[in-house]
Amino acid sequence: MKCVAYVDGSFKYAREPETGKEVGVYGSGVYMQFEWSVEPILTSFGGSDPGFARLRNVAGELRAALYVIQQVVMMDVKELTLDLYYDYDGIEKWVTGEWKANKPETQYYRDEVRKIMEKVKITFHHVKGHTGVFGNETADRLANQGCREEAIKLGLVM
Numbered sequence: 001m002k003c004v005a006y007v008d009g010s011f012k013y014a015r016e017p018e019t020g021k022e023v024g025v026y027g028s029g030v031y032m033q034f035e036w037s038v039e040p041i042l043t044s045f046g047g048s049d050p051g052f053a054r055l056r057n058v059a060g061e062l063r064a065a066l067y068v069i070q071q072v073v074m075m076d077v078k079e080l081t082l083d084l085y086y087d088y089d090g091i092e093k094w095v096t097g098e099w100k101a102n103k104p105e106t107q108y109y110r111d112e113v114r115k116i117m118e119k120v121k122i123t124f125h126h127v128k129g130h131t132g133v134f135g136n137e138t139a140d141r142l143a144n145q146g147c148r149e150e151a152i153k154l155g156l157v158m
Helices: 057-075 088-097 104-117 134-153
Strands: 001-014 022-034 041-047 081-087 121-126
Touching: 001 057, 001 134, 022 057, 022 134, 041 057, 041 134, 057 081, 057 088, 057 104, 057 134, 081 088, 088 104, 088 121
Parallel strands: 001 081, 081 121
Antiparallel strands: 001 022, 022 041
């Protein structure tokens, strides 16, 4: 069984209406298709954790990748494989060790994905962003939507 997923992240500064203080919000976008399903799963969500927010759009892409991988594990399907498409190289390179994960957030991501790879075969695929690849463009749009959703949830103005 196979799952194909595209992930992307976005980052925006939003303002507190009363003080004008800027707050960093990141968004995650996911386009996920299981081979046994006709319809893809489209997901967007945001965050504003200051540690992750300092990673800007990378935070959203990391969170999106973790979301997809955790969803695949929850499916609990024998021999399920995941083809994970991304446009930020760290999605793969922190996991493989090609890049050193220096920040607590990237270390957390690396460690979580490595644990999950003991249960699920993940193949990483880099795609160049903003080149018309449908799944990647959809994930990008959803990541931007996630930023807006997070700002609204927090009562911020973009």
